[in-house]
Amino acid sequence: MGGGKTIGDVVLDLQGISLSFGGVRALQDVTFDVREHEVRAIIGPNGAGKSSMLNVINGVYHPQQGTVSYLGAKRHDVNTHEAAVQGIARTFQNIALFKGMSVLDNIMTGRNLRMKSGLLAQAFRLPSAEREELEHREAVEQVIDFLEIQAHRKTPVGRLPYGLQKRVDLARALAMEPKLLLLDEPMAGMNVEEKQDMCRFILDVNDQFGTTIVLIEHDMGVVMDISDRVIVLDYGKKIGDGTPDEIRGNQAVIDAYLGVSH
Amino acid sequence: MKKNRNLMILFAVLLAGLIAPLVTGASGAGFWVEVLLGGLMAGVLYSLVALGFVLIFKASGVFNFAQGAMVLFAALSVARMAEKMPLWAAMLMAVAIMVVLAFVIERLVLRPLVNQDPVVLLMATLGVTYFIDGFGQTVWGSDIYEIDLGIAREPVMILQSVFDGGILINKDDVAATAAAALLVILLALFFQKTKTGRALRAVADDHLAAQSIGIPLNRIWVIVWSLAGVVALVAGVVWGAKLGVQFSISQVALKALPVVILGGFTSIPGAIIGGLIIGVGEKMAEVFLAPIAVKAFDLAGGGIENWFAYVLALLFLLVLPEGLFGEKHIDRV
């Protein structure tokens, strides 16, 4: 797949992550790594701790134990803002778009980190601020073109159909020009056609921009098709890790995962 | 845990502040007990008003700013009707009026605004406040009126043998405390033992679950608003008997706000304990701390009790963002 693509070194390495809320243990001693330029999938039944995993990677949750190394820097827990600065972007399972804003503004927020003009420059709309705004608008327009949502620029996101909202969510993440992109069920609730589009976008991102992708997905067909390596979680524990082919043949995964209604 | 340690430190500091006047000799033991009691009495009143807030917030998610206006309206109703009939009859009539009021509010305000933003609902209850203020004064007048519970106002001196100079106690304060305690016990029984009460608790936890029990949400709202009305009535009568019934008592709502943030918006014990902490805290601060502050900073008078309650509540919030007994909140993404 993705012919000629070269998988690089390990960029993200999680060691012995344990996370619990009150008495509930969401993750138990999970270890795995992500290599540069690969598409890494996390699968597992509902409540297996998949989203918690992403939340640990970009610092929304702070694990009680374990370390997260990103680009060689090893730390106990991640600061959300730092993660964003270092190029980690993500989309959300239950679309976390900014409901009160237009599609364009939503995607523009992805550029916020790169916009430097000061408060007064913005208030007075100084030429420097205006210029900066236009530069970033152009970058955002490229993302808009890439994801084919030109027609909806000025629409409030709340009015868009679900599939398009998912796409805007991705656009916002892409606008950050991330090195590592975390996708939390990007295809949930989509019809076949929409899923195909989304697959195409994900692979294009991976190919054209060389973005490393960590992906949670329920649709096994999709996962097996597009990912380079897969990790399987069940009840917060890792029960499998390897290429799609290896996972297909893993007995523990078959028992735990495929036994559950899939 | 860190949180608990901070809470312990906060309590320790407050406790130290509480007993400081005794230790430093700024106050005799008898007077200190009097201030404590004064604070507790005030706290009981705050608790009563806060209880009304909590009941409504728990069941309908509405932050009811109109609770103060309801206290005034209930008290005015009792006071004016008691001029024409026995007090008990006036109180019964007033309960009926508060139920009607709850019904009207549910029908005309809450039902059309269901599922709106909490701030919109908050502002709607402010609208209700203006309406009740105007309506109450139109119907009942804006003078000062009396509620006579038949309790002597002159204070009595007790425990003269224990404390130097004895302790001054007011019978109406004792009666107020007893009434408040009784009300809390009745409410607890209602919530624990009756079917409706259990349904109300269910609705607080989960609106869908409550509907599956078979009680319509609308009726539940009428019930909690009526209950809050009755609590307002008790608060109004207690307060009115003590200080007279006049427009100003609706302002007591502002005193109850720090109580609910301290105790947590959804906790009945929180309202009670929060009320007592705030009551004692602000009276102690005003009596013992204010004179020191006035001297130190050459202020034009004390009056720190106006903000002390809020700052106290804020301190608690910084340690426990959901109040003492509030429900914890976890972000899910």
Add this chain to the structure above:
Amino acid sequence: MLYRENGQFKTSYRADQQMLPILQDRIFMGLLLVFVFVVAPFVFSNYFFLSILIPFLILALAALGLNLLVGYCGQISIGHAAFMSVGAYAAYNLVLRVPQLNFLVVLVLAGLIAALVGLLFGIPSLRIRGLYLAVATLAAQFFMDWVFARVKWFTNYAPSGSVSTATIDIFGFQINSPVRKYLFLAAVVTVFAILAKNLVRSHLGRAWMAMRDMDVAAEVIGIRPVYAKLTAFAVSSFYVGVAGALWGFVHLGSWEPLAFSITLSLNLLFMIIIGGMGSILGSFFGAFFIVALPILLNRAPDWLGIHLSTAMVSHLESMIFGALIIFFLIVEPQGLARLWSIGKEKLRLWPFPH
């Protein structure tokens, strides 16, 4: 009809990024400015200036400031009159102690001082949210009320605790007549409204709105909650502080701490909710509604030839005011600004609705 945007194609992003991209909106705004600055000074009575327009303009500015915090950044404050009082007393002391300062400089400095205090009281917002924060902001209200009533230095040791101001003089131009006051305020408010509009359509404004709509997602894309919330508190308090200084110097002339009581805070909140949260225009609608409605209700029986006792009129005013607020919240919880945009949409389609 008149309101057609078809055919107005944008050929550059710059054109698309304008404050008012639609031609008709620009024409409307131009006409409005002509009315405000050229026509209005000649048509209204002094009473209308002093009792309606001047308070309206100042409170619209304050509501605008509050709207930046509540409507744009989603942090509720029920204590914003406190920052108005900070602005007012700061301006009073600046004028008193540094008399050579130009009043415009005083205004900005007063705003900055209010911003600083606002920043301080905004710190709890980093930990507390929603209604808990709302009630916590009351701490600012009661604390500042107390400070200005008690610390004698702020009132220049005035025995009554009431301070009064001299006529404002800006480069030799005396702001002393109702029309002059009105024009001065209209100019100030116009400038501040434009600045606010600029802010909310640049990246800081987007950061605020992102915090409001989904704070976790905002954090994940790199918006720092500390920065977003605190700048919102600071900018909001700056606006409100300037409004406070104007309220003291231009409208009241002399005041006591009670002039900035919780009633004013609640009224500001009413303004933005009735007018429209997250809307600059809505702040103006709301301010006009809240300023004019009580006076209208109070005077209506007299105009209609109905003779009621003063008390009755006042009670009715309170009842109708309350009822109307509930009515408006039910009809349009998103405020008058939303009605306005729906109206525009209708015009856009009329007379050929799809």
Add this chain to the structure above:
Amino acid sequence: MKLAEKVRVLAVSAGAVTAVMAVMASQPVMAAGEQFFPALVYRTGPYAPNGLPFANGFVDYLKMLNARDGGINGVKATFEECETGYATDRGVECYERLKGKNPPYGATVFQPLSTGITFALTDKAPKDKVSIVSAGYGRADSVDGKVFKWNFPLGGTYWDAADILVQHVGKLQGGLDKLKGKKIALVYHDSPYGKEPIPLLQERSKMHGFDLLLLPVTHPGVEQKATWLQIRQQRPDYVFLWGWGVMNSTAIKEAVATGYPREKMYGVWWSGAEPDVIPAGDGAKGYNALVFLAPPGQGQVHKDILKYVYDKGQGSGKREDVGEVLYNRGMVSMMMAVEAVKRAQSKYGKKPMTGAQVRWGLENLAIDAATIKKIGFEGFMQPVSTSCADHGGANSGSVQAWDGKKWHVTAGPYHSDLQIIRPIIRASAAKYAGEKHVPPRDCATDASN
């Protein structure tokens, strides 16, 4: 709600707004030849219990004059009430609303019955050429007519009141020098009103060596537990009460609850009316308060009011309340404005007077014993005579006590010690003149207008 419906609502509100604009732009015109008295009242809100009787007396007197004499020297007197709710901003709005009524004469004189509103109007009055009468309230330093040309604190200021109270308790102790080491607590409404007496009391405390304990009570004054606990702890020899509205009765009730003797409590003249003591029941027995100008009771003027107003069913309040302390004070306040109009008419002719002409009348007021008798106020009124330098016109007051049923005058009249007050007035007025850049006028050359 459907879109169409929303647009309809929008249209309705737009219509309403246009209507306001239209009506407000046009000022109603009054029939010429009337003397118009604006009446800033408060009949609602926290201060209504005290605002009501005052407002009743205030307007009843005018009604009576019109019915009995056909007005003031043949000029019909009209009035319009405007509800302030004791709130400064509403008071200012009322002022703006009423000042231009009855053109070309305008409003006769404003009496806001609120120290806060008086402060706010003090700045506006000179530009509008209309006087502010604050009988027994307002700025104490505005007695100085050289600086405060348009202010008339007729009958006495808070500095007079505070001075008289100190003199009275000094007398009770057997001499002012005996006050040394005593403790006096001032329980005051936390507003310009309550704070006014502080400088004078501080001056007196320095002179005689008594301790002054300042205890502010926050508006509206229903929270006084801590205040009275402090009094219980400090045990002051006297408590001076500077309250208004519900604060007064609350203070007396809290005094009962903390066992502070009511006999040692002295209220200012705004803390000594029936609504202040009746709610406290028997507990108020023995409580004292100042009375100035008009003590409670009935005289000739009341008979006329009952006959010409109440008998015709046109009374503003209840018949049995005519003659209450605050009713009488409202009546006297209006009477002094009327006398000022008469005085002005003696100079400018018997026609409606403008605000500026009334100002001259107020500055040359001479309500002597003969006049008082003639207008039916005998026994209810001390003489008041003003001048350019003295806009107060009187500085006396008596002490009354409540016996559970009625007020009785028990001591006085006292006169405040001008030796002490004048320098404070002069300093305070000079400070005001400096802040506002008002050059003081010279009374010798500028006696008329």
